[in-house]
Amino acid sequence: MIKKLLSLKNIRLLYAAFFLVLFIVLVGITSFRSMKGYQVALFLELDPLVALSSFLTSWTVYKGLSLSLIIIVGTMIFGRFFCSWICPMGIINQIAGNIFNKLRAVDLIKMNAYRVLYRFKYYVLALLLVLAAFGTIQTGLLDPIPFITKAFAVSVYPAVNYWSGGFYLKQPVFQGGFLLAVIFIAVLFANRFINRFWCRSLCPLGALLGLLSFKPLLQIWRDTTKCNDCMKCVQNCHGACDPHASLRTSECMVCMNCISDCPENAMHYGLPKDTSSVHAPLDVNRRRLIETAVFGTIMFPMMRSVITSKTVSQHSVIRPPGSIAEGDFLRRCIKCGECMKVCPTNVIQPALLEAGFEGIWTPILLNKIGYCEYNCVLCSRVCPTGAIVPLTVEKKIGKPPAQKPVKIGIAFYDRGRCLPWSMHTECIVCEEVCPTSPKAIWFQDVEMQMRDGTTKVFKRPYMDPELCIGCGICENKCPVRDKPAVRVTSIGETRSLVNQMSLKS
Amino acid sequence: MPSKHNKTEPQLTRRDFIIKTATVCSASAVVGLWGYAFYSNDPVRRQDTKIFTFKDYRVEDVKTYPNLAVSRGTDAEKMVRAAVDRIGGITRFIKPGERVLIKPNVSWDRQPEQAANTNPEVVAAVVKMCVEAKASVIWVTDVSVNDPYRCFARSGVEDAAKKNGGVLKFATENDFVQTDLKGKALKVWPVSAFFHQVDKLINIPMVKHHSLSKCTMAMKNLYGVLGGQRNRLHQDINTSIADLAAAIKPTLTIMDATRILMRNGPTGGNLADVARGDTIIAGTDIVAIETYGLSFLDLKPENIPYILMAEQRGAGTTDIKSLNIAEISV
Incomplete structure (x- = not known):
């Protein structure tokens, strides 16, 4: 009884549940009140594609990203287990697939059989890695861990907060958050037509792990003497790896469903036996692969000959403090x-x-x-x-005069919109909220004759560009709400040598 | 040859005809009623929102106690207790079972030493005294300028309140209700609803420099009841502060002058801007307390328009020489 419950499939289910909950909790506690030093970016650091692509762009394996070595080595031993045991994207896709697909056995077998389409992910990976090798990291667009982290941060949690009101005081709002939500939902809905469509045909991380697991130490094997070709092993196969014939190791997500589903006990996980069936090699087309690499090589210089924040300093590209050049x-x-x-x-x-x-x-x-x-x-x-x-x-915040603060930009007054400058009204909210000491915003008392002949004394604000750190609280709290009368642009940012205006800095 | 689609309708019986007619009639009646009931000349239906007014939180004035109690020392809790005891003790202000709201100044994401927020030791002392007075609910709240979570955590007020039996109340966007302040500049504004849900209000301001109003103390601390776009109030800050002082009458004001922010207010940020005050002032006359506090910043009430305006509106007196002030050293 206990041995039956402790099947490899059930152990996988336990792991999957644990890692899914862990992922949701870790993204959830990524906030000031609950972070308390936890390794909230754990899943991103475990992701070998993040480590590999950022290694290709800048020749370093940065700090926590070395954790991904665990997954790389693990994959070479156990196969592509990450996809169905750990990856939150894979697990959520599988849950969606299970919900959408209540089919007859024969249709399930059709849906979970291998298709040539599933080669496509290797070409995606090849393109992303070629681009990375030239120096632009675009894996984040399709790498499942950054993708799902962003989808949760920007779409799912704000939506949950909208109904529950429980996480933040202010409803979080994100520019284009809905676009991400639509893409995320579309990816989940694709399971309605092909189970784990994302994982099998698009996921570049899956492709990378597939390459790493082309000959893992431990694999799933089919005993040719016991097998009677009933195809039950295909019914619930996560990876569409053809376990009923020559198993495709690179596609196999080691979900262990075939072992549980086999009525003849013909499947086992481990080292091969004399009677074990042969495995199929990695299915990629060399011609397509070379085409993809050539495509990347042509794409890259084109990507770099356009106006980006790198080629021309962009006023609205204000990066978080601590960002590198x-x-x-x-x-x-x-x-x-x-x-x-x-x-x-x-x-x-x-x-x-x-x-x-x-x-x-x-x-x-x-x-x-x-x-x-x-x-x-x-x-x-x-x-x-x-x-x-x-x-x-x-x-x-620095320690003047020796240590300068980190500047992310400089605020400029729009004197045509500023109340004291253009409407002769008392205001200087910007000065009140300016956080530096001494304040970057200072003011002069101005005496002015008004239209009706009376004189009015009020304060007019000025910006000290040397003291301004670009935090933008003046812009945020300015009463001229729709287009604030004081606005930060990225000029003068500490991280840039070129985006500077002042001789002193 | 007959049509392939040769299925014919069953013949309509009298009963079916009556049922069908009745169905159509009642459906049209529903449609007509719907139009009648919801016909409107306005494009959007408006609900009348309830407009609140502030209650008078004060207790009866007792002439035998001094008007102000000023305690000097270094132990914040002892100073607060001594000052409040001198004007009748906390039981004079808080009756058992009453709901109390404590309003410190927790506007900024700063640490206690930087003197941008009320000293957490003072908040702790006031919360403890409310617990001893058997208040049924002790809320600590403020509408911060910086992120509220960070302001309360880093100012130490969160710990001070929670560890001593108080409850922190963070106002979300839904916690504001329209309130008529009946002022000259401030008319109907969104106010944190917590202020309407309590019996007593204890105002615990601190003494800070402010560029526009010259100082921010007990009266400007009442800004923290407001939500909405309160940065517009800067355009007539003196009238706004006087309006607040006229509209809101706290049960008790305990001014924290243990640390004074002398310059670069109200945010501060540099320890060089902070001076020791080592004083606590308690009383019920908010204008008198404000006037007393001016001495820490070397200001005179004649130069502070909002104090004079508040006095004219009957919120208190600036003539502190005429008052009975008890000085205590702890």
Whole structure:
């Protein structure tokens, strides 16, 4: 009885449930009140594709990303277990597939049989790695862990908060969050037509793990003397790896369903026996692979001959404090959305085209939504790839005169909209909220004759560009709400040598 | 040859005809009633939102106690207790079973030493005293300028409140109700609903420099009841503060002058901007307390328009020389 319950399939189910819950909890606690030093980016650090692609762009295996070695070595021993045992994207896709597909056995067998379409993921991987080798990291678009982390941070948690109101005081809002939600739901809905469509045909991480597991130590084997070709093993197969014939090891997600489903006990996991069936080699077309690589080689210079935040400084591309120089930033940022989730003021937003196509969904600061909290360094603490390097509060706010603060931009007055400048009204909210000491915003008392002949004395604000750190609280709290009268642009940011205007800096 | 689709309708019986007619009639009646009931000249249906007003949180004035109690020392809790005891003790203000709201100044994401928020030791002392007075509910709240979670956590007020039996109340967007302040600048504004759900209000401000109003103390601390776009109030800050002082009458005001933010207010941020005050002032006359506090910043009431306006509106007196002030050293 206990031995029956402790089948490999049930153990896999336990692991899957554990890792799915762990993922949801870890993304959920990525916030100021509950983070408390937990390794919230754990799943991203376990992801070998993050480690490999960021290694190709910048020749380092950054800190926690070395954890992915566990998965790499594990895959070479146990096969592509990550996909059905650990990967939250895979597990959620499988759950969606189970919900959508209540089919007759014969249709299940059709759905879970191998298709040539499933080669496609290897070409996706090849393209992403070629681009990475040239120096642009685009794996984050399709790598499942950054993708699902971002989908949860930007779409799922804000939606849950909308109904429950329980996580944050303010409803989080994200630029283009709905687009991500639609893509995420579309990916889940694709399971309605092909079970685990994403994992089998698109997922570049699955392809990478498939390559690593082309000959793992332990595999699933079919005993040719016991098998009577009933095909029951195909019915619930996660990877569509043809366990009834020559099993495709690179496709096999070691879900162990075939072992449980086999009425003849013909399947086992481990080392091969004399009677074990042969396994099929990796199914990729060399010609297509070369075409993909050539395509990437042609694409890359084209991607780099356009206007991006790297080629021309962009005023609206204000990066979180601690971000490395823009060129390196685009080599490291995998668009995972951790910084957007953790930001207490919701200022960090996924970019649309502000930073060019290359920088889509990378973090930028929209000061109309929030502002960079002066004493907060959380975004730099959660970044798994070092696109934002860890800061301490002391390092961020600096210790004048010896140590300068981290500047992310400079605020400029729009004197045509500023109330004291154009409407002769008392205001200077910007001065009140300016967090630096001494304040970057200062003012002059002005005496002015009004239209009706009376004189009025009021304060007019000025910006000191040397003291301004670009936090954007002035822009955020400006009473001219729709287009604030003081706005931050990225000029003067500490991380850039070129995006500077002042001789002194 | 007959049609392939040769299935014919069954013949309509009298009963079926009556049922069908009745169904059509009642359906049209429902449609007509729907139109009648919801016919409107307005494109959107408006619900009348309830407009609240502030209750008077004060207790009866007792002439035998001094108007202000000023205690000096270094132990915040002892100073608070001594000052409150001198004006009748907490039991004079809080009766057992009453609901109490404590309003410290927790506007900024700063640490206690930077003196941008009320000293957490003072908050702790007030919460303890409310527990001793057997208040049924002790809420601590503020509408912060920076992220509220960070403000309360890093100012130490969260720990001070929770560890001593208080409950933190964070106002979300849904926790604001329209309230008529009946002022000259401030008319109907969104106010944190918590203020309407309690019997007593204890105001625990601190003493800070402020560029526009010159200082921020007990009266400007009442800004923290407001939600909405309160940054617009800067355009007429003196009238706004006087309006608040006229509309909200706290049970008790305990001013924390243990640390004074002398410059770069109200945010501070540099320890060089902070001076020791080592003083607690308790009383019920908010204008008198404000006037007393001016001495820490070397200001005179004549130069602070909002204090004079509040006095004219009957919120208290600036003539503190005429008052009975008890000075205590702890």
